[in-house]
Amino acid sequence: MSGSKREGTKYPGVFYREVKRLTGKGTEKVFYIIFKKNGKVIEEKVGRQYADDMSPAKAANIRAERIEGKRASRKEIREAAEAAKKAEKNKVTIGKIWEQYQIIRASKKSLITDKYNFKNHLLEFADKAPNEIFTIDIQRFRSRLEQDGLKPASIKHCIVLLRMLINWGVNQGLCPMPDTSKLHFDIPRVDNEKTEMLTDAQISAYFEALNKEKDQNLASLFRLALVTGMRKSALLNLQWDDCDFINRIIVLRGEVAKKGKTERIPMNDTSFKILQSIDKTNNPYVFPGKDGGPRKELRRMAQRVKKEAGLPEDFRPLHGLRHAFASHLISSGKVSLYELQKLLTHSSSKMTQRYAHLADEALRKAASVADNVFQTNKEDSTS
Numbered sequence: 111m112s113g114s115k116r117e118g119t120k121y122p123g124v125f126y127r128e129v130k131r132l133t134g135k136g137t138e139k140v141f142y143i144i145f146k147k148n149g150k151v152i153e154e155k156v157g158r159q160y161a162d163d164m165s166p167a168k169a170a171n172i173r174a175e176r177i178e179g180k181r182a183s184r185k186e187i188r189e190a191a192e193a194a195k196k197a198e199k200n201k202v203t204i205g206k207i208w209e210q211y212q213i214i215r216a217s218k219k220s221l222i223t224d225k226y227n228f229k230n231h232l233l234e235f236a237d238k239a240p241n242e243i244f245t246i247d248i249q250r251f252r253s254r255l256e257q258d259g260l261k262p263a264s265i266k267h268c269i270v271l272l273r274m275l276i277n278w279g280v281n282q283g284l285c286p287m288p289d290t291s292k293l294h295f296d297i298p299r300v301d302n303e304k305t306e307m308l309t310d311a312q313i314s315a316y317f318e319a320l321n322k323e324k325d326q327n328l329a330s331l332f333r334l335a336l337v338t339g340m341r342k343s344a345l346l347n348l349q350w351d352d353c354d355f356i357n358r359i360i361v362l363r364g365e366v367a368k369k370g371k372t373e374r375i376p377m378n379d380t381s382f383k384i385l386q387s388i389d390k391t392n393n394p395y396v397f398p399g400k401d402g403g404p405r406k407e408l409r410r411m412a413q414r415v416k417k418e419a420g421l422p423e424d425f426r427p428l429h430g431l432r433h434a435f436a437s438h439l440i441s442s443g444k445v446s447l448y449e450l451q452k453l454l455t456h457s458s459s460k461m462t463q464r465y466a467h468l469a470d471e472a473l474r475k476a477a478s479v480a481d482n483v484f485q486t487n488k489e490d491s492t493s
Contacts, residue, residue, distance in 0.1 A: 339454055347363070362374070447466060
């Protein structure tokens with residue numbers, strides 16, 4: 111190209127050279143502009159006749175814009191594009207933060223739920239940096255999940271996970287803190303005060319349904335849930351070494367406990383008999399899985415037994431058993447809220463307060479005994 115003859119045009123500062131076409135036969139013109147800026151003579155290539163659809167008139171317009179500072183040079187445009195591409199590659203996105211979070215928090219118990227929520231709901235934020243997310247994005251996200259029929263608790267978990275990832279990224283030095291005037295998380299309020307109750311008839315039906323199950327060892331997990339109020343995670347991770355049959359104690363190990371703190375709950379007679387009935391293997395877990403670790407799949411039996419027992423549609427097939435245990439104990443009037451808190455291994459009395467209305471009802475029933483006593487004495491005194 112450097113050897114081709116330079117040809118002028120009718121436009122000042124615009125010339126071209128004749129070169130071979132990039133595609134096909136023949137030649138085409140490559141247009142250049144020349145101008146002086148800040149005392150310096152600048153010569154730039156602006157495009158090819160066919161490949162870039164360039165003409166002398168277009169080249170003249172580009173020259174005028176370059177002189178006025180309204181247009182960057184091809185080199186500047188190319189460098190800016192390369193810089194933007196590099197910045198995009200190095201941008202710390204929510205997806206990259208999530209990758210690092212999974213590695214460092216691999217042992218976190220809730221990671222399975224977090225993985226599900228990220229994969230199914232948060233991928234739309236994966237390519238965005240925290241400072242590219244705004245309050246309106248969170249509002250639209252929440253609205254879409256509501257339209258998709260997600261429950262408030264599920265929506266809350268997704269939004270809280272996104273907020274947590276951003277805060278974690280900031281704390282790890284991966285990204286700067288977003289401008290709080292531009293990003294606000296509107297967290298749905300969720301009523302967690304639901305306390306499932308089962309009548310005596312429903313409990314009998316539930317045990318009958320469990321007795322029909324083929325896998326009686328697994329059925330015992332659900333029996334234990336109802337008679338001890340143990341959490342799902344505690345039951346799945348229960349090992350034979352955690353069961354002290356002599357002192358009648360069940361140890362909830364800190365490394366698998368929800369609070370990360372070792373707790374001990376009494377092994378009542380019913381739970382003692384249930385544990386004694388389970389076939390013991392070489393596996394350390396009371397309810398072993400196929401891979402040698404704890405069992406993971408419970409959903410099918412849980413749903414099947416719930417349906418067979420005729421329990422309400424909204425009854426949670428496993429966590430509901432924990433609430434049923436607590437509700438029955440507090441309704442008996444023989445267990446205080448403090449004692450229930452210890453049995454449920456709640457870290458504070460606030461969680462146990464959801465059963466306070468049942469305790470009040472038990473007290474009212476106890477107080478009504480006075481009605482019968484005084485009414486009887488009154489009738490005796492007037493006769």
